[in-house]
Amino acid sequence: MPFRPLAAAPEADVEVPAPVAEYAAGHGVGPDRVLPVWRNELGGLTFRLGLPSGGAEFAKWSPAAAGLDLRAEAERLAWAADFTPVPRPLHTARHDDGSHLLVTAGVPGxxxxxxxxxxxxxxxxxxxxxxxxxxxxxxxxxxxxxxxxxxxxxxxxxxxxxxxxxxxxxxxxxxxxxxxxxxxxxxxxxxxxxxxxxxxxxxxxxxxxxxxxxxxxxxxxxxxxxxxxxxxxxxxxxxxxxxxxxxxxxxxxxxx
Missing domain, CATH: 3.90.1200.10 (Aminoglycoside phosphotransferase (APH), C-terminal lobe)
Structure with a gap:
């Protein structure tokens, strides 16, 4: 079987990309409540944002080099959420450095x-x-x-x-x-x-x-x-x- 690099939870300290930090700060989420939970094989990162209300949102960031447009995923999530449990998109943005950010509501599990x-x-x-x-x-x-x-x-x-x-x-x-x-x-x-x-x-x-x-x-x-x-x-x-x-x-x- 060919080797496949798997996505996984980060094993070391992760620098929070500026778009994620800016979104978090703008929504009252302190740096200590921005927790990396996933890194994919393309260098993308997902963070759990602990909200002041006690709930959570998830910020998915994709670097420019990955070539992904997370707006396409946001469109799919918005459509599918009417039929089955998936994260609802809350915010999408393409930043000046070419990276993309997608923020979704938390889902159970x-x-x-x-x-x-x-x-x-x-x-x-x-x-x-x-x-x-x-x-x-x-x-x-x-x-x-x-x-x-x-x-x-x-x-x-x-x-x-x-x-x-x-x-x-x-x-x-x-x-x-x-x-x-x-x-x-x-x-x-x-x-x-x-x-x-x-x-x-x-x-x-x-x-x-x-x-x-x-x-x-x-x-x-x-x-x-x-x-x-x-x-x-x-x-x-x-x-x-x-x-x-x-x-x-x-x-x-x-x-x-």
Whole structure:
């Protein structure tokens, strides 16, 4: 299996980017209540902002070098929030240095790769599968303005020849849903009761075959928990594994 750099909680002191510090200060959040909680493989950072009221917001900052426009995620969150538990966007901005900031309201639960759930991988894997099925059932395909189709993804593939080869091998669509777009384990939140509670990081959300999400959700349990838990994701989702589609959409994931 190819090595994949995983996003993770920061392990060392993190400098708070100026846009995050400015937003926090403007909303009465002192520096001691701006806590880094996540770093992705592109250098992006997420901070928990402890509000004076006792609640929390989350500030997601992406550096210019990452090439991400977090306004696209804000649009998806705003649309999806009417149907399923996801963070509601509160503020987006593109700053002079080219970085982007997205601030969202807090949602209940903690990541499926928090220390608690890393220690309970069977429960976490089931929550991932159940949560993904709930997301797919809740979001309406009709009227969804966002696309995550195979054609759109392969058009952005870095290797054009590989993209054409994959397009030629594509299995027929099984079931169209609104996919999460990055259904890896960290993006399912789990509540105190061990059930899924929300989904985060919906920047690629769009209509596609449900296997495009499910194949990656199950695969990510190997990256985060080790071997032996993929079947629990499929069982909880309520479908038998389809080896051909799983292999295909994992190849697409690696290519795009």
């Amino acid at each position: 903690e990541s499926a790769v928090s220390p608690r759930w890393i220690a309970q991988p069977e429960q976490a894997a089931r929550a991932i599968g159940t949560g993904l099925r709930a997301l797919h059932d809740a979001l309406p395909v009709d009227g969804c303005p966002f696309d995550w189709s195979l054609g759109s993804r392969l058009a952005r593939a870095g290797d054009a020849a590989l993209g054409r080869a994959l397009a030629a091998e594509a299995p027929r669509i099984d079931r169209l849903v609104v996919c999460q777009g990055d259904a890896c384990a960290p993006n399912t939140l789990i509540g105190e009761d061990g059930a899924w509670s929300a989904h985060v990081d919906l920047g690629a959300l769009g209509v596609a075959d449900f296997w495009a999400d499910l194949a990656i959700a199950a695969w990510s349990t190997v990256w985060n928990y080790g071997a032996g838990f993929e079947h629990l994701v499929y069982d909880a989702y309520g479908v038998a594994p389809d080896a051909e589609r799983i292999a295909f959409y994992r190849a697409v994931w690696d290519a795009t």
